[in-house]
Amino acid sequence: MSIEQDIQQKAFKSPYTKAVVNIMYTNNWLCTLQSDLLKRYDVTLQQYNVLRILRGQHPNPITVCGIIERMLDKMSNASRLVDKLILKDLVIRRECPHDRRQVDVIITDKGLALLAELDNQQSEWETALHKLTPEEALTLSHLLDKLRGSTE
Amino acid sequence: MSIEQDIQQKAFKSPYTKAVVNIMYTNNWLCTLQSDLLKRYDVTLQQYNVLRILRGQHPNPITVCGIIERMLDKMSNASRLVDKLILKDLVIRRECPHDRRQVDVIITDKGLALLAELDNQQSEWETALHKLTPEEALTLSHLLDKLRGSTE
DNA sequence: ACAAATTTAATGTAAAAACATTTGATGTCA
DNA sequence: TGACATCAAATGTTTTTACATTAAATTTGT
Secondary structure, eight states: OOHHHHTTOSOOSSHHHHHHHHHHHHHHHHHHHHHHHHHTTTOOHHHHHHHHHHHHHTTSOEEHHHHHHHOSSOOSTHHHHHHHHHHTTSEEEEEOSSOTTOEEEEEOHHHHHHHHHHHHHHHHHHGGGTTSOHHHHHHHHHHHHHHTTOOO | OOHHHHTTOSOOSSHHHHHHHHHHHHHHHHHHHHHHHHHTTTOOHHHHHHHHHHHHHTTSOEEHHHHHHHOSSOOSTHHHHHHHHHHTTSEEEEEOTTOTTOEEEEEOHHHHHHHHHHHHHHHHHHGGGTTSOHHHHHHHHHHHHHHTTOOO
8 A cells, every 4th residue: 555545644745754754654564564574583673683783793792882883773772782682691791801891792603503494484574575676676785875864 | 985985895695685684774864953953942752753643634633543543653652642732732632523532633822833943943944955966865765665665 | 001982771750551440421221 | 314433622541751869989188
């Protein structure tokens, strides 16, 4: 359904307002889909995102600051998110040798294995997005970049 | 910046993954912008969204169920959101005459006045989005609709 | 070298969200 | 009608988020 039907609104003030509302609506749609999937593995969306960031660095460690920088939603409690992941043995925390303020976080084998399993699930539901051609998906990304002010 | 630079990731598995991450990232960017603005008026983003829904119906009432249906992020505590708005005299709650399970919610004059003020602020920051042409904004909306499976 | 400022991560706390349950009202159908 | 299912809204509870503060380590400037 188009965004007007979905939220039962007649018209938007401008194409920009419409785009903003549509981004938020679509984001929620995506988060719900993804969370439902992750729930079965007892991982939250935020935890999943942190795990992916850690895998991106593996086998190198990354500091808590580094995680925050890369997170999709910035927020202050990366520290506590890491706590949760440690409880599940998905990551380990290690004092950073050259700066004792910092803490290195590294994904464990168990964490990597979980991610591998989740990847399969992910690609499964991502097929649901193939109503868009690959070119259209790229155009979408490009428009979002431009919206945020990407000069690219 | 393009999404790769923003989150410091080299490459995405597919244009679809990239689009999904970009939607979430952009959503967060938008929410932060908007929340910062609303904070000055002591209104949360969710409360603002509910107020806009109520204005869309004004002068007709709408039930709590009706609000949930139209909310950008569905969630269970519309009831408590309405509580908060009542405390600020921005809405009133009234028993529904023909079905006593339901509760009608109506925006007050004070609520409408606040929205009018917020609208000005909104259009101010929305100019920040004009790096996109109106046509591009519409294309963006259309691609999002299609992504969600809109047959239009 | 040393006081002051800054940085990093952790923690305390209040508000909000997620999720389940409850309560009261209406609809269904044998 | 009356038992049962369903629905709307509110409420209880736990987890997560937002925001501020703290504590320790490092950097900066004199």
